[in-house]
Amino acid sequence: MAIKKLAILGSTGSIGRSALEIVRRHPDRFKIAALAAGKNKSLFKRQVEEFKPKVISLSDEKDINEVRRNLSYSPKSHCGDEGLLEVATCDGMDTVVSALVGASGLAPTMAAIRARKDIALANKEVLVMAGGLVMEEARKNKINLLPIDSEHSAIFQSLVGHKREDIKRLILTASGGPFLNMPIKKLSAITPKQALNHPKWKMGKKVTIDSATIMNKGLEVIEAMWLFDMPPEKISVHIHPQSIVHSMVEYIDGSIVAQLGPTDMKGPISYALAYPDKRIDCGIAPLNLCEMDQLTFMEPDEKRFPALRLAYEAIEAGGIMPVVLNAADEVAVEAFLERKIKFTEITKIVESVMEKYQNQKSKTQNPKLNQILEADRWAREAAREIIKQQ
Amino acid sequence: MAIKKLAILGSTGSIGRSALEIVRRHPDRFKIAALAAGKNKSLFKRQVEEFKPKVISLSDEKDINEVRRNLSYSPKSHCGDEGLLEVATCDGMDTVVSALVGASGLAPTMAAIRARKDIALANKEVLVMAGGLVMEEARKNKINLLPIDSEHSAIFQSLVGHKREDIKRLILTASGGPFLNMPIKKLSAITPKQALNHPKWKMGKKVTIDSATIMNKGLEVIEAMWLFDMPPEKISVHIHPQSIVHSMVEYIDGSIVAQLGPTDMKGPISYALAYPDKRIDCGIAPLNLCEMDQLTFMEPDEKRFPALRLAYEAIEAGGIMPVVLNAADEVAVEAFLERKIKFTEITKIVESVMEKYQNQKSKTQNPKLNQILEADRWAREAAREIIKQQ
Numbered sequence: 074m075a076i077k078k079l080a081i082l083g084s085t086g087s088i089g090r091s092a093l094e095i096v097r098r099h100p101d102r103f104k105i106a107a108l109a110a111g112k113n114k115s116l117f118k119r120q121v122e123e124f125k126p127k128v129i130s131l132s133d134e135k136d137i138n139e140v141r142r143n144l145s146y147s148p149k150s151h152c153g154d155e156g157l158l159e160v161a162t163c164d165g166m167d168t169v170v171s172a173l174v175g176a177s178g179l180a181p182t183m184a185a186i187r188a189r190k191d192i193a194l195a196n197k198e199v200l201v202m203a204g205g206l207v208m209e210e211a212r213k214n215k216i217n218l219l220p221i222d223s224e225h226s227a228i229f230q231s232l233v234g235h236k237r238e239d240i241k242r243l244i245l246t247a248s249g250g251p252f253l254n255m256p257i258k259k260l261s262a263i264t265p266k267q268a269l270n271h272p273k274w275k276m277g278k279k280v281t282i283d284s285a286t287i288m289n290k291g292l293e294v295i296e297a298m299w300l301f302d303m304p305p306e307k308i309s310v311h312i313h314p315q316s317i318v319h320s321m322v323e324y325i326d327g328s329i330v331a332q333l334g335p336t337d338m339k340g341p342i343s344y345a346l347a348y349p350d351k352r353i354d355c356g357i358a359p360l361n362l363c364e365m366d367q368l369t370f371m372e373p374d375e376k377r378f379p380a381l382r383l384a385y386e387a388i389e390a391g392g393i394m395p396v397v398l399n400a401a402d403e404v405a406v407e408a409f410l411e412r413k414i415k416f417t418e419i420t421k422i423v424e425s426v427m428e429k430y431q432n433q434k435s436k437t438q439n440p441k442l443n444q445i446l447e448a449d450r451w452a453r454e455a456a457r458e459i460i461k462q463q
Numbered sequence: 464m465a466i467k468k469l470a471i472l473g474s475t476g477s478i479g480r481s482a483l484e485i486v487r488r489h490p491d492r493f494k495i496a497a498l499a500a501g502k503n504k505s506l507f508k509r510q511v512e513e514f515k516p517k518v519i520s521l522s523d524e525k526d527i528n529e530v531r532r533n534l535s536y537s538p539k540s541h542c543g544d545e546g547l548l549e550v551a552t553c554d555g556m557d558t559v560v561s562a563l564v565g566a567s568g569l570a571p572t573m574a575a576i577r578a579r580k581d582i583a584l585a586n587k588e589v590l591v592m593a594g595g596l597v598m599e600e601a602r603k604n605k606i607n608l609l610p611i612d613s614e615h616s617a618i619f620q621s622l623v624g625h626k627r628e629d630i631k632r633l634i635l636t637a638s639g640g641p642f643l644n645m646p647i648k649k650l651s652a653i654t655p656k657q658a659l660n661h662p663k664w665k666m667g668k669k670v671t672i673d674s675a676t677i678m679n680k681g682l683e684v685i686e687a688m689w690l691f692d693m694p695p696e697k698i699s700v701h702i703h704p705q706s707i708v709h710s711m712v713e714y715i716d717g718s719i720v721a722q723l724g725p726t727d728m729k730g731p732i733s734y735a736l737a738y739p740d741k742r743i744d745c746g747i748a749p750l751n752l753c754e755m756d757q758l759t760f761m762e763p764d765e766k767r768f769p770a771l772r773l774a775y776e777a778i779e780a781g782g783i784m785p786v787v788l789n790a791a792d793e794v795a796v797e798a799f800l801e802r803k804i805k806f807t808e809i810t811k812i813v814e815s816v817m818e819k820y821q822n823q824k825s826k827t828q829n830p831k832l833n834q835i836l837e838a839d840r841w842a843r844e845a846a847r848e849i850i851k852q853q
Contacts, residue, residue, distance in 0.1 A: 230625075230718060230720055231720065232624075233623075233624030233625065234622075234623030234624015234625065235620075235623065235624065236741060236742070238741060239741060239742040241749075244752075311752060311753060318721075321723070323749070323750075324742055325742050325743070325744050326730060326733050326734060326737070326742040326743060326744060326745055326747075327724055327725055327727075327730055327744075327745070327747045327748075327749050327750065328620060328722060328723075328724045328730055328734065328742070329722065329723040329724060329750060329752075330620055330621065330720065330721070330722050330723075331708075331720070331721045331722075331723055332718060332719065332720050332721075333711070333718075333719040333720075333721055334717055334718045334719060335717055337717075340716060340717055340718055343716050344716060344718065347716070351626060351628060351629060352626070352629040352714055352715050352716040352718070353715070353716060354715050354716060354717075355716055355717070357716075357717045358717075359631075359713070359717050360713075360717065360719060362634075362701060362719075362760040363701060363760045363761050363762050365760070367757030367758060367759045368757060368758040368759075369757045369758075370752040370753045370755070371753050372753045
């Protein structure tokens with residue numbers, strides 16, 4: 074096996090750090106060619122010193138210059154959106170770990186695909202916003218697009234070797250988050266601190282709040298639709314509080330193939346990085362099913378989790394509506410974290426912005442990148458307006 | 464897809480009848496070329512009239528002649544061991560459903576492999592007794608050997624598309640049978656009627672009793688060892704009383720791929736018959752995980768289930784010892800069903816015969832068919848002797 078050369082978009086985030094742990098453990102399999110991060114310059118500098126990438130980038134010019142001055146070697150350094158593109162497309166690199174948060178990862182991921190890099194995709198908004206475009210480019214450029222979400226990795230692993238036409242449906246599991254059993258009328262009083270305390274997974278803030286509202290699962294349904302080319306009616310969601318079965322595929326003969334594993338993102342990350350070569354031991358404690366809680370599954374309660382309905386409605390509306398859903402959610406989650414709105418208002422704001430879009434804007438069924446980015450800006454602005462008026 | 468032409472060894476048994484149900488449902492995929500059964504001549508006659516195979520066979524000459532006289536057409540008819548061989552090797556047939564009970568299926572299954580027929584194998588004793596020989600012939604003749612056991616079908620479905628060298632271990636699940644929670648000291652008083660009342664699966668008598676002693680799982684460990692070419696230390700057993708997860712494969716990165724399904728043998732049978740073509744809807748009610756009991760797993764209790772230890776000991780001893788285990792078990796189960804011995808004596812008799820073999824017989828590590836059949840006869844006789852002395 075040749076050593077795989079990686080670029081990481083978002084190296085100081087939760088996924089980026091885990092990816093680097095795997096690289097550290099397997100220098101015979103991986104090498105870091107390029108790193109990009111946002112504002113965490115002290116951690117970024119340590120990462121750069123350790124892995125010695127040839128290309129580096131941070132959001133601010135001042136930060137990258139400061140990091141560069143104190144390095145023991147001289148990589149090519151960049152900043153801002155341009156820097157993300159440089160990292161995502163640099164020469165002599167095979168695979169981009171796309172692990173930025175939110176809409177910012179879309180353009181560099183598209184650029185990486187066009188530069189014929191394989192993609193290990195953690196940044197689900199890339200597919201939520203531009204699934205049609207991204208998958209078309211991926212096909213055209215014959216690259217591998219491997220999911221880093223635990224759910225989509227589970228589906229990928231439950232699909233390989235089986236026939237597409239045999240699929241009855243995909244079943245995404247959702248932990249249900251920390252408020253699965255809280256009386257519904259108490260949900261409005263939830264604080265950011267409570268919502269950030271996910272019972273099963275350690276993740277970034279945005280995705281943790283999205284798990285609590287279950288919007289995360291809505292985004293994942295959209296992601297799965299594009300990634301596996303499945304119509305929404307063939308994608309179901311089961312609440313599975315133990316987060317052990319990461320997702321499943323049901324086949325037409327009644328057989329269900331499922332992937333189980335520890336709740337550690339190093340599992341799906343290492344699978345995506347290693348694919349299609351031999352799997353790697355990423356140092357996770359193995360799952361002992363005999364020492365675990367019973368496993369349970371239930372249908373999601375629509376009253377408790379309106380976000381899931383909104384996601385299916387966005388898919389139904391098609392075109393740009395998933396972009397609107399995603400952008401409004403990003404703004405609303407931020408406002409909730411800043412204590413500007415209540416927990417239950419997150420999905421209400423998303424719904425209001427979707428309604429406003431439905432009434433005001435012309436519909437585009439196969440949006441281009443500029444239309445997507447414009448809709449993204451519009452929906453953010455619309456969400457901010459609504460929040461201001463609260 | 465060409466229509467697959469099937470021969471069924473054991474058409475009136477539980478697996479044979481289910482296979483015929485599937486064929487009945489999918490005349491566009493399957494045709495019955497040959498049928499063989501034992502003594503149930505009335506059901507056999509109805510099956511022959513319905514499916515019009517060209518070759519038929521029953522155990523007794525008198526029975527097959529009687530059936531033949533009353534048929535509306537004239538198939539080639541045979542009887543006894545010779546008849547099984549004719550059915551297993553007849554011309555213009557693609558796949559043999561090997562669903563006889565016990566040692567009787569070994570010779571016809573070997574003959575079928577040598578005649579380059581694919582095998583859908585329900586008759587686990589074929590591999591338990593002669594796994595080395597059978598797998599060697601299967602490789603040499605380049606045939607597909609598909610398991611019909613629910614556990615091995617689950618492992619097969621959890622392995623396709625994945626890499627052999629990535630496997631950490633196979634995990635066979637076992638329901639634990641009807642006496643999982645009975646106080647151990649009460650086990651000796653169990654009646655055949657109690658033991659035949661399996662909580663999850665409707666199966667033949669022999670395999671139902673073997674499920675109650677868990678000897679069935681021991682035989683399946685041996686079967687898995689041959690079928691998937693795995694050393695015994697890479698095969699584990701988990702008790703899983705709900706029988707929903709039919710078995711699993713754990714990979715070196717901590718990922719576990721599992722197959723779940725309804726407790727209906729038509730699932731694994733249809734998978735084996737359809738492979739490698741498109742799966743078929745076999746009319747089983749789909750599994751609704753949200754309406755089900757919690758799923759639990761536990762380590763098997765060796766005191767309650769000595770059979771599992773005996774199976775691993777037989778593997779450890781190697782050579783002919785699994786033949787001895789299997790033959791002694793067959794005789795002991797029969798004696799229990801005839802109320803000649805107690806439930807707890809089944810495994811004691813197996814252990815005694817294994818000890819006797821260990822002390823008396825010369826060891827052969829790569830037994831030939833005649834040595835296997837001789838050891839089978841010897842162990843049956845030894846078991847009968849012990850039962851007589853009780």
